[in-house]
Amino acid sequence: MLIEDLDKSQNYTTTTVALVTSRNGNVDNVMSAEWSIRVSIDPFLIGVMVGYERESYRLISRSGEFGINYCSDEQGELAHIAGNYSLKDTNKFQKGHIATFYGKFIKAPLIKGCISVYECRVINEFKVGDHAAFIGEVLNGYYDGTKKPLVFHQGKFFHLGDRISH
Numbered sequence: 001m002l003i004e005d006l007d008k009s010q011n012y013t014t015t016t017v018a019l020v021t022s023r024n025g026n027v028d029n030v031m032s033a034e035w036s037i038r039v040s041i042d043p044f045l046i047g048v049m050v051g052y053e054r055e056s057y058r059l060i061s062r063s064g065e066f067g068i069n070y071c072s073d074e075q076g077e078l079a080h081i082a083g084n085y086s087l088k089d090t091n092k093f094q095k096g097h098i099a100t101f102y103g104k105f106i107k108a109p110l111i112k113g114c115i116s117v118y119e120c121r122v123i124n125e126f127k128v129g130d131h132a133a134f135i136g137e138v139l140n141g142y143y144d145g146t147k148k149p150l151v152f153h154q155g156k157f158f159h160l161g162d163r164i165s166h
């Protein structure tokens with residue numbers, strides 16, 4: 001039975017979580033973003049919504065690039081750390097013992113252990129309500145077919161459920 005409740009209904013969307021990586025100068029950062037999704041097939045574009053008060057906003061807008069590292073279901077703790085601490089006072093790479101590697105097109109670090117990873121160059125930024133939308137042209141992509149995605153629902157992390165026919 002559907003219950004009419006605008007506030008509570010917001011908890012009933014389901015997403016995965018991307019670890020959004022950025023670098024400006026010698027400063028690296030990572031933040032969790034559930035609002036991160038492919039927005040065009042050809043060209044391959046990924047959009048990510050970033051709050052203006054985030055340190056990541058500052059780094060991405062200055063550098064014009066970002067990494068999108070979609071979490072595997074082994075990375076719930078990383079998603080928690082990257083989404084609940086800020087570069088303002090925490091080195092999240094150290095706190096989460098986050099293993100990184102470098103791509104071919106962007107300077108921001110990329111994250112090991114993810115299900116898929118993308119190197120993105122910002123081609124557009126605009127305001128959507130209280131967040132900035134960064135649209136990234138995807139320059140390169142990686143995947144690990146042995147991993148399963150992290151599912152985010154009602155503020156909690158889950159494994160992917162069973163396949164439904166069709």
Ligand SMILES: Cc1cc2nc3c(=O)[nH]c(=O)nc-3n(C[C@H](O)[C@H](O)[C@H](O)COP(=O)(O)O)c2cc1C
Pocket residue numbers: 017029030031032033034035036049050051053054055056057079080082083084085086087088131152
């Ligand atoms: C699971 C999860 C998903 C999140 N999704 C977003 C998001 O899509 N956009 C956003 O701006 N913040 C999101 N956040 C909050 C940021 O990750 C959080 O404010 C983070 O501390 C920002 O770090 P920074 O200041 O180092 O950039 C999310 C947090 C969690 C735990």
